[in-house]
Amino acid sequence: MSKNKEKSFGLWSLLPYFLPYRKKVILAFVALFTTAIMVLFFGKAIKYLIDYGFNRVDPHLNLMIIIFVLAVFVLAVAGYYRSFLINSVAENVINDMKQKLYAHILTFSPDFFTNAKTGDIISRLTVDTIIIYNIISNTVSFFLRNLVLFLGGLLFLFLTNTKLSLVAFLVILLAVLPIIFIGKILKKVSYQTQNAIASVSAHIEESLNGIQTIQAYLCENREIANFNQHSNNAVNSSLNKIHLKALLVALVIAISFGAVSVIILVGGHDVLSGKITAGELLSFLFYAVLMATSLVGLSQIFSQIQTASGSLMRIGELLAIKPNFPTTQNNGNEHNIAISAPIDINFSQVGFHYLEKTQQNILTDFNLNINYGEKIGIVGLSGSGKSTILQLLLRFQQVTSGQILLNNHNINDLPLALLREQFAYISQNCFIFSGSVFENISYVNKNITKQQVLSLVENTPALHFILDFKDGIDTLVGEKGVKISGGERQRIALARAIIKDSPILLLDEITSALDNQNQKLVMQSINQLANHKTVITVAHRLSFLSNCQKIAFIHQGKIVEYGEHQELLALNGFYRKMFDADINFN
Numbered sequence: 001m002s003k004n005k006e007k008s009f010g011l012w013s014l015l016p017y018f019l020p021y022r023k024k025v026i027l028a029f030v031a032l033f034t035t036a037i038m039v040l041f042f043g044k045a046i047k048y049l050i051d052y053g054f055n056r057v058d059p060h061l062n063l064m065i066i067i068f069v070l071a072v073f074v075l076a077v078a079g080y081y082r083s084f085l086i087n088s089v090a091e092n093v094i095n096d097m098k099q100k101l102y103a104h105i106l107t108f109s110p111d112f113f114t115n116a117k118t119g120d121i122i123s124r125l126t127v128d129t130i131i132i133y134n135i136i137s138n139t140v141s142f143f144l145r146n147l148v149l150f151l152g153g154l155l156f157l158f159l160t161n162t163k164l165s166l167v168a169f170l171v172i173l174l175a176v177l178p179i180i181f182i183g184k185i186l187k188k189v190s191y192q193t194q195n196a197i198a199s200v201s202a203h204i205e206e207s208l209n210g211i212q213t214i215q216a217y218l219c220e221n222r223e224i225a226n227f228n229q230h231s232n233n234a235v236n237s238s239l240n241k242i243h244l245k246a247l248l249v250a251l252v253i254a255i256s257f258g259a260v261s262v263i264i265l266v267g268g269h270d271v272l273s274g275k276i277t278a279g280e281l282l283s284f285l286f287y288a289v290l291m292a293t294s295l296v297g298l299s300q301i302f303s304q305i306q307t308a309s310g311s312l313m314r315i316g317e318l319l320a321i322k323p324n325f326p327t328t329q330n331n332g333n334e335h336n337i338a339i340s341a342p343i344d345i346n347f348s349q350v351g352f353h354y355l356e357k358t359q360q361n362i363l364t365d366f367n368l369n370i371n372y373g374e375k376i377g378i379v380g381l382s383g384s385g386k387s388t389i390l391q392l393l394l395r396f397q398q399v400t401s402g403q404i405l406l407n408n409h410n411i412n413d414l415p416l417a418l419l420r421e422q423f424a425y426i427s428q429n430c431f432i433f434s435g436s437v438f439e440n441i442s443y444v445n446k447n448i449t450k451q452q453v454l455s456l457v458e459n460t461p462a463l464h465f466i467l468d469f470k471d472g473i474d475t476l477v478g479e480k481g482v483k484i485s486g487g488e489r490q491r492i493a494l495a496r497a498i499i500k501d502s503p504i505l506l507l508d509e510i511t512s513a514l515d516n517q518n519q520k521l522v523m524q525s526i527n528q529l530a531n532h533k534t535v536i537t538v539a540h541r542l543s544f545l546s547n548c549q550k551i552a553f554i555h556q557g558k559i560v561e562y563g564e565h566q567e568l569l570a571l572n573g574f575y576r577k578m579f580d581a582d583i584n585f586n
Contacts, residue, residue, distance in 0.1 A: 028085035119202025190310035342372030351401035377545035380554035428509035430493035432481030
């Protein structure tokens, strides 16, 4: 993933997420400014109480105390609404961001996920968004409050005593310099820290998925060492960030409260000489301390904002990624395209290679016509490009030359949703979701009832194994279907394809985990399902191709033999050799 998105996705990029909640944001700002104004009011109240309330009889003293109490009440109420509104907005903003990010990730082609680490993507969706939530809910409101208190305190300082205010102002300029300098370093370190934390998540996710391999090869200690290294790198990066944050706070504290000491010294002499009153000095000190604490708070918040900037950069990198190929070519007529049976498929001079392997062609000048309702088998040695043909049809990959047509429509001109509606796809490593058998079968059609699924199971011999489960179609299959066998997963995927009921059925090595008996049951189910459908079957077991009308043998990215089973055997070529090997093996 690119790491140069800092300018394109900074804190200002959050603004569109706030717009739907602008009313709450405005009310939160009103509450925030109200709390700040009440705090600033206390400085003037202190001056009044010292100079008038406690030194002489003042008929307005009781009124002043009542006003003071009311100010405290207003401060508490405004503080409640500030906290409630800011946090509720933060929850909605982060929820919207997660939904947008997740929806965007689902537009990436499968090729993207072969290079990206799942754990890192999950970290961006979870850890980074939590950091941004904390910034919005806590840091932003505290930043604005401290900023208002700082600027308000500075204004009241000048209104109270100009000479002392100039001393404070010079200190402010000294304090700003380390904030800017260290802040830039913090932003870079924060980005590195988030990446280090994400690498820990990625390693955990990968090792848990490969737990059987790790244990089978007695590599537990190796993985523990690898994890410790990732974890230590994350800790060291975090400690570096903590060091910079602590250094920044220490410098600001030293400068800010050093200025307060100078003010006490200069102001004390002015009180003794009668130039200012004791109440004026205490009021000034109140504002000076308020400014100092606000400045310290701003420095801490500034370092937290740099951490959030690192997280925003990581999220921005994901949002900036474009799918490997667009949904349509946007030629203006895609909305007028309609595809309906009968559907003919034509591969015309198709070439394909992976982007990172430009010198290694998977398909070269590949040509194949498939008429509606035909049953086509595709065979070949491993790596010959068999499965790639199905990947290209679904536009999981993009052809690098030539074109694929559905009823004379280039599939690149079809909206992806329209294109993929035409196919029911069963892969060799078919994915099973955690949940029940029913949830997996009905995944493609949420309107289907349990009774309909149960009827399908009862009338499909290949699915009768589900009836033997203790809870039937309500049986939980575990994460990635870990509680059921590979063959059972493939047959549940078959049921899912039956439910989708698309005009074209794509089968990619779907009997790899089946014994001969269950393979025959699956073949019977497919024959029943595909009576009026086009079927493209990729298989390494030639016995599974017995019902195919035509068989294409792929070698080095091209069809070298094509015809019926007996015709290919008569050629005594590639297909014959594979057939003989398959017979001997079984």
